[in-house]
Amino acid sequence: MYTFAINEHLEIxxxxxxxxxxxxxxxxxxxxxRLIVSKGKAALFVFDFLxxxxxxxxxxxxxxxxxxxxxxxxIIIAQLLGFFCYYISFGVVVIRVSDKIISACxxxxxxxxxxxxxxxxxxxxxxxxxxxxxKAFFKKKxxxxxxxxxxxxxxxxxxxxxxxxxxxxxxxxxK
Numbered sequence: 197m198y199t200f201a202i203n204e205h206l207e208i209x210x211x212x213x214x215x216x217x218x219x220x221x222x223x224x225x226x227x228x229x230r231l232i233v234s235k236g237k238a239a240l241f242v243f244d245f246l247x248x249x250x251x252x253x254x255x256x257x258x259x260x261x262x263x264x265x266x267x268x269x270x271i272i273i274a275q276l277l278g279f280f281c282y283y284i285s286f287g288v289v290v291i292r293v294s295d296k297i298i299s300a301c302x303x304x305x306x307x308x309x310x311x312x313x314x315x316x317x318x319x320x321x322x323x324x325x326x327x328x329x330x331k332a333f334f335k336k337k338x339x340x341x342x343x344x345x346x347x348x349x350x351x352x353x354x355x356x357x358x359x360x361x362x363x364x365x366x367x368x369x370x371k
Contacts, residue, residue: 205270208262212271215258216278219251223279224290231294232301 230243255275259267 208268209270209274211262212258212274213278213281215255216275216280217282218278219254219275220279220282220287222250223247223283224287224294228294228297228301231298232305 226243226247230239233239233243255272259265259271263271
């Protein structure tokens with residue numbers, strides 16, 4: 197089994213610190229996207245799950261590339277150290293600036309959304325007017341046909357409907 201020299205272990209340790217730093221940057225990017233999209237608990241869960249899945253794949257590929265797939269505790273510790281170094285140094289600055297980034301992104305997305313939404317709203321209004329006219333037409337026709345069939349029933353006295361009506365009139369007049 198091939199073993200590394202001390203300087204190679206140090207190089208892997210420093211690369212792991214850098215990888216942890218990059219994972220911290222990725223976390224802030226995902227956090228900003230999550231805050232732009234939604235502030236709900238469901239969005240938090242989904243984005244955190246996706247972040248953890250992506251990190252696990254990246255760490256796995258990193259360990260394969262750097263250490264031939266041998267998992268060492270110092271690699272994981274160095275990545276955690278790199279993440280926390282980023283989080284307490286640049287992460288604080290990013291958190292402060294992210295509110296401005298998020299508000300600017302929301303304004304830009306709002307403008308783009310309104311520009312895209314306007315033709316669809318106009319189209320929906322035209323469709324609504326067309327279907328309103330069709331509805332009014334059919335309502336008028338159905339009212340006419342209802343009145344027509346009602347007259348037909350009243351003209352034809354042998355209809356069961358009319359006979360029942362006649363019998364009920366006789367019952368009312370007896371009382």
